[in-house]
Amino acid sequence: AQTVTQSQPEMSVQEAETVTLSCTYDTSESDYYLFWYKQPPSRQMILVIRQEAYKQQNATENRFSVNFQKAAKSFSLKISDSQLGDAAMYFCAYRSAGTGTASKLTFGTGTRLQVTL
């Protein structure tokens, strides 16, 4: 079974600074997908960024980028120019390639990000 580990329960960053959230995972599969989801106080789960394991290039979405190290099974999220609206719980998630039972998400325990002035 796959597992996802987020070793930082809480992180803090000053507005306009950069922060990196860590995620490691364990799998024996070679093809899979990794995600970062954001959960603000509103409770809504919002997709931040997605990475396909077969792609060597790291995904980027505006101020959000990942450092995907497949051999090390590491998938960190970098937030640049942090804004107050970035304050939230961030969840790293894994899903296998394929459909059906493979499509479920396995989540890490989350990292609470605080953004200070």
Next chain:
Amino acid sequence: DTAVSQTPKYLVTQMGNDKSIKCEQNLGHDTMYWYKQDSKKFLKIMFSYNNKELIINETVPNRFSPKSPDKAHLNLHINSLELGDSAVYFCASTGTENTEAFFGQGTRLTVV
């Protein structure tokens, strides 16, 4: 337009009661899920349906029964509610065209 919609958003009920949470998606997705988020914010899959067929049934008490009348709807019925059932329940869906899950806004269930 809300892509994945759950009702109700909040549910407070007494121990022993039976309650249902409804979910609808208008994305044309084939697969729908129920996830549970506990008090420590941990999210875990409970059930999944693909085109009205149950495909994932994790270790969940049989007091929980999902039902999918069609591929756009997935409901969760809970019998004999217990204090430990208090949590946030999320509905989600995925389609064949995408890999990420789209989530509803969650239902916070409080059993007193």
